[in-house]
Amino acid sequence: MAEFLQFLFSGITVGATYALAALGFTLIYNASNVINFAQGEFIMLGGMLAVYFSQAGLPLPAALVLAILVPAIVGVVLEKLAIEPVKGAEPVTLIIITIGASLVIRGLIQVWLGKNTFSLPAFSGDVPLQILGATLMPQSLWVLGVTAIVVVALWYFFNRTLHGKAMLATSFNRVAAELVGINTNWVLFLSFAMSAALGALGGILVTPLTLTSYDVGIMLGLKGFVAAVVGGLGNGLGAVLGGLLVGILEAMGAGYISSAYKDAMPFVLILLILFFMPRGLFGGQSTDRV
Amino acid sequence: MSKNPYLGLYLIMAVLLVLPFVLPNSFYVDLAIRMAINAVIVLGLNLLIGFAGQISLGHAGFLGIGAYATAILSTHFGWHPLLAMAAGAAAAGLLAAMVARPIFKLKGHYLAMATLGLGIIIHIVVRTEAQWTGGPDGMPVPPMSLAGFEISGDKHWYWIVAVLLSVSVWASLNLINSPFGRALRALHGSEVASKVVGVDVVRYKVAIFVLSAVFASIMGSVMAHYVGFVTPNLADFFHSIELVTMVVIGGMASVYGSVLGAVLLTALPQALTSFEGWETVAFGGILMLSMIFMPKGLVPTLSSKFGRGD
Numbered sequence: 001m002a003e004f005l006q007f008l009f010s011g012i013t014v015g016a017t018y019a020l021a022a023l024g025f026t027l028i029y030n031a032s033n034v035i036n037f038a039q040g041e042f043i044m045l046g047g048m049l050a051v052y053f054s055q056a057g058l059p060l061p062a063a064l065v066l067a068i069l070v071p072a073i074v075g076v077v078l079e080k081l082a083i084e085p086v087k088g089a090e091p092v093t094l095i096i097i098t099i100g101a102s103l104v105i106r107g108l109i110q111v112w113l114g115k116n117t118f119s120l121p122a123f124s125g126d127v128p129l130q131i132l133g134a135t136l137m138p139q140s141l142w143v144l145g146v147t148a149i150v151v152v153a154l155w156y157f158f159n160r161t162l163h164g165k166a167m168l169a170t171s172f173n174r175v176a177a178e179l180v181g182i183n184t185n186w187v188l189f190l191s192f193a194m195s196a197a198l199g200a201l202g203g204i205l206v207t208p209l210t211l212t213s214y215d216v217g218i219m220l221g222l223k224g225f226v227a228a229v230v231g232g233l234g235n236g237l238g239a240v241l242g243g244l245l246v247g248i249l250e251a252m253g254a255g256y257i258s259s260a261y262k263d264a265m266p267f268v269l270i271l272l273i274l275f276f277m278p279r280g281l282f283g284g285q286s287t288d289r290v
Numbered sequence: 291m292s293k294n295p296y297l298g299l300y301l302i303m304a305v306l307l308v309l310p311f312v313l314p315n316s317f318y319v320d321l322a323i324r325m326a327i328n329a330v331i332v333l334g335l336n337l338l339i340g341f342a343g344q345i346s347l348g349h350a351g352f353l354g355i356g357a358y359a360t361a362i363l364s365t366h367f368g369w370h371p372l373l374a375m376a377a378g379a380a381a382a383g384l385l386a387a388m389v390a391r392p393i394f395k396l397k398g399h400y401l402a403m404a405t406l407g408l409g410i411i412i413h414i415v416v417r418t419e420a421q422w423t424g425g426p427d428g429m430p431v432p433p434m435s436l437a438g439f440e441i442s443g444d445k446h447w448y449w450i451v452a453v454l455l456s457v458s459v460w461a462s463l464n465l466i467n468s469p470f471g472r473a474l475r476a477l478h479g480s481e482v483a484s485k486v487v488g489v490d491v492v493r494y495k496v497a498i499f500v501l502s503a504v505f506a507s508i509m510g511s512v513m514a515h516y517v518g519f520v521t522p523n524l525a526d527f528f529h530s531i532e533l534v535t536m537v538v539i540g541g542m543a544s545v546y547g548s549v550l551g552a553v554l555l556t557a558l559p560q561a562l563t564s565f566e567g568w569e570t571v572a573f574g575g576i577l578m579l580s581m582i583f584m585p586k587g588l589v590p591t592l593s594s595k596f597g598r599g600d
Binding site for chain 1 (some may be wrong): 339345347389392393395396398399400402403404406407408410411414415418527528531534535538542567568569570571572573574575576577578581582585
């Protein structure tokens with residue numbers, strides 16, 4: 001039981017990071033039908049920049065804000081320079097462009113900050129909590145708490161604010177949204193900024209637990225993508241549940257089956273799900289995504 | 291196109307014939323061999339992506355199957371290299387056939403995700419099963435000998451891959467102009483319309499997926515024997531992306547584009563090694579720029595600019 005709880009805790013913690021990444025994929029996918037393969041690099045940027053700014057002497061809160069802001073700007077630049085000019089291109093073209101972007105970001109960070117592995121001190125100490133025989137790091141509570149707040153804030157944004165509703169409208173029907181006067185370019189801009197910020201936030205939160213380096217973005221991004229597809233691409237709630245599911249499955253798989261195959265679990269899961277439910281767990285039947 | 295479609299093939303064969311006599315040293319011969327190997331893989335992948343319109347982000351996995359089948363069967367079990375190569379091709383083809391039906395019910399990003407997952411699983415298996423594969427460090431591959439004649443060194447391998455490349459270009463050109471190729475292009479254009487005119491869409495998708503997987507696996511075996519060593523990198527996600535990028539940069543649905551894409555992108559990392567640390571940045575930047583300004587790829591863009599001779 002204690003062992004099971006232990007796996008569950010670590011699964012939910014890392015799953016929350018995947019959920020934030022998956023939300024990032026979802027935001028951009030809804031606004032533009034683009035799968036942003038650079039999403040993982042925003043996670044990496046968040047962690048690496050938080051380390052850099054705090055080592056440069058900034059107080060932690062300021063360092064964290066900057067580590068969210070800079071990736072958001074990078075996301076916006078990516079959208080302006082590389083995504084907007086090729087509007088309506090084939091998925092393969094967009095996939096290559098965003099993969100190119102991820103290489104550029106990863107390469108720049110490697111040149112600038114080197115190949116070392118970095119860590120960040122936990123936000124509120126390293127004394128583990130004991131729950132029914134399992135231990136929980138205080139940092140895990142940070143990850144879960146912040147993710148929960150983000151989910152609620154996003155829900156509020158999409159259901160109660162004008163900008164949020166404009167984004168929803170754009171995701172349902174771009175032309176119709178433009179006809180009623182929504183600036184869809186602004187929506188695109190906003191979705192890249194928000195998605196990058198979400199990814200960066202996840203990267204920052206998880207760095208005290210898992211360490212970071214210039215090349216962690218690939219796996220984190222791919223698993224976020226798995227989570228988004230598990231949840232049914234474009235579905236916000238699905239993205240969060242998908243993230244948690246992927247995280248838990250990975251932790252359970254590592255604990256009970258084989259730790260060497262930890263990284264393979266999400267991909268086995270996604271194949272099984274796609275084979276039997278081609279639109280993901282929560283992707284309805286109504287829309288035809290071609 | 292009213293021009294003779296084989297002109298490009300004759301040009302490639304001429305270049306292949308002259309090349310070994312003008313290349314200054316073995317570094318360039320090695321590079322040429324790698325270019326040719328990649329070109330054959332990309333020709334197969336382009337049939338799938340460019341002509342049939344079905345993306346695969348996990349093709350390096352099939353390459354890995356071929357390479358490791360050769361390595362493992364000839365090292366641990368003493369199989370004849372050709373037999374090992376055939377076994378690898380059969381395994382890759384069988385796996386592709388098994389997953390193809392469920393996978394090709396998917397479209398667009400879902401299909402990308404599924405093929406990506408398949409490739410990553412193969413990579414992780416290869417990296418993890420260290421008692422068979424040497425794990426992350428890789429394993430040596432014994433040299434190949436045919437009828438007592440040992441194939442070794444750049445010179446032998448150069449002529450082998452040169453023949454393989456010529457045959458593959460010729461076969462691709464014929465294939466795309468056959469009824470099979472026309473069916474592939476039809477289902478790229480409109481799946482519904484192809485069904486209406488009686489094309490068995492699923493059967494063609496499965497067939498082309500298996501064919502391109504077998505292509506990749508055989509070239510993986512060739513690569514393994516040529517280099518004499520295999521590592522899991524052969525099968526990793528980044529390599530899959532490199533292969534897709536070769537298809538796209540050269541030009542989708544262009545046989546000669548595949549060859550050009552493979553040549554350019556094989557040379558690129560070599561050309562960039564002098565920019566220590568910046569090669570990743572440059573590689574990514576070139577990918578982005580070429581897609582933004584030439585989304586159709588090099589050969590179709592250039593031929594529509596200059597080749598209006600029809």
